[in-house]
Amino acid sequence: MNHKAEAQFVPLNIAVLTVSDTRTLETDTSGQLFVDRLQGAGHSLAARVLLKDDLYKIRAQVAGWIADDSVQVVLITGGTGFTARDSTPEAVACLLDKQVDGFGELFRQISVADIGTSTVQSRALAGLANGTLVCCLPGSTNACRTAWDGILNEQLDARHRPCNFVPHLTQAAACESRG
Numbered sequence: 001m002n003h004k005a006e007a008q009f010v011p012l013n014i015a016v017l018t019v020s021d022t023r024t025l026e027t028d029t030s031g032q033l034f035v036d037r038l039q040g041a042g043h044s045l046a047a048r049v050l051l052k053d054d055l056y057k058i059r060a061q062v063a064g065w066i067a068d069d070s071v072q073v074v075l076i077t078g079g080t081g082f083t084a085r086d087s088t089p090e091a092v093a094c095l096l097d098k099q100v101d102g103f104g105e106l107f108r109q110i111s112v113a114d115i116g117t118s119t120v121q122s123r124a125l126a127g128l129a130n131g132t133l134v135c136c137l138p139g140s141t142n143a144c145r146t147a148w149d150g151i152l153n154e155q156l157d158a159r160h161r162p163c164n165f166v167p168h169l170t171q172a173a174a175c176e177s178r179g
Contacts, residue, residue, distance in 0.1 A: 010158040010166050012072045013046035014038045015065045019053050019079035019088050020139060029141040030077040037148040038075075043156065046071045053079045058091035066095060066129045072169040073156060074132060078139030080123040088136050089123045096127030096134065103135065103151065110150040114142060131170025 016038075018031035025031075028050055035045055047065070051057050058079065065071040079088030093099070103126035111119040124147070126135040133156075137147050158166040 007159045007161075009042060012038075012043045012156055012166070012169065013070050014043050014073040014075060014156075015047040015049075015071045016045065017048075017058070017061060017065075017074065017076045018050045018139070019058055019076060020050065021052050021085060023050060023078075025050055030139055030144045033141050033144045034075050034077065034148065037145075037153070038156075041153060041156070043073075053085040053087060055087040055091045058088055059095065062092055062134060063095055066132045066134070069170065072132060073165075074134045075152070076134070076136045077144050078137075080125075080136055080138050082121060082123075086123075089125055092134055092136055093125065093127075096129045098128045100126040100128065100133075106151055107137070107147055111143070111146055114146065128168060131168070133165050133169060 016031050016034045018028045020028070025048070031048060031050065035048060039045060049061055051061060058076075062074055062076070065074050076088055076092065079086050104122070104124045107124040108119045108122050111122060122138055122143070124137050126133065128134075135147070135152065137143055154160040155165050157164055
C-alpha cells in the first residue's frame with residue numbers, strides 16, 4: 001500500500017559499501033544498481049567503497065559513516081551468506097542502536113517469489129545507529145534490486161505513508177524541520 005501525502009521529498013545522502021573478495025568497482029553490478037537506483041530516486045551518493053570481506057575493515061568503514069553527520073543511510077551489499085568469509089552481519093550488528101527486525105523478515109518474504117526456500121539462507125538485516133539507517137543485503141544484483149524496489153525506495157521517501165525512515169535519520173530530520 002503506497003500512500004503519498006502532501007509531504008515534501010527529502011533527498012538523503014546514501015553511502016554504498018560492497019563487500020567482496022572477487023569484485024572490483026568495474027565489475028560491481030550490485031553496488032552500481034544501488035547507485036543508479038538511489039540517484040534515480042533523487043538521493044545523493046555520499047560515498048562508494050568496495051572492501052574485501054574482513055569483519056574489522058567492514059566495521060571500521062561503517063562506524064566511520066555512522067559517525068559522519070553527512071551520511072544518513074548506509075547500504076551494504078555482500079558478505080551476508082554462510083561461508084567462513086561472510087562476516088557483514090557480525091561486523092555491523094554490534095554497531096546498531098536498534099535493529100529493524102521487519103527489514104530482514106520482509107526481504108525474505110518478497111525474495112521467496114524469486115529464489116524459493118533459498119531465502120532462508122539470507123542474513124539480511126537493518127538497524128539504526130546514531131541517526132543513520134544501515135542495511136545489509138546479499139551480494140547478488142537481483143537481491144539488491146528486490147531490496148530497493150520492494151522496500152528501500154518507499155522507506156527512504158518522506159512522502160510514503162503511513163510511515164517511513166526519513167524522520168528517524170538525524171540530518172534528514174533537521175532538514176525537514178527547517179524546510
